[in-house]
Amino acid sequence: HPGLARLLNLSDGALGQGLRLMVSITTNESLAGVHPALRRPGRCLADIHIGPLAMNEANALLCPERRTSHPLTLAEVLERRGELSTMGDKEDPVQFGAYL
Secondary structure, three states, X not given: OHHHHHHHHHHHOHHHHHOOOXXXXXXXXXXXXXXXHHHOOOOOOOOOOOOOEOHHHHHXXXXXXXXXXXXXOHHHHHHHOOOOOOOOOOOOOOOOOOOO
């Protein structure tokens, strides 16, 4: 995948080494499902699980008309805020990794 290659070149190349660059990647995939090149020792420093936000934490990030009565993941909070789309429309589909 070209995005993976660009990420590895950025982090392992002269730019990443010279700037002492650290890249943080978020995913809904389990660590076992992440490409082995990203998981190898020395490259992956930590696997941090962030669970759902408690109801009061989620509501602190939401406007009153979008509040919840149960825990939400950060992705669900962002979707309720209109800052994240889980479905692309036919004219502008969501493209994952296009920014790399």
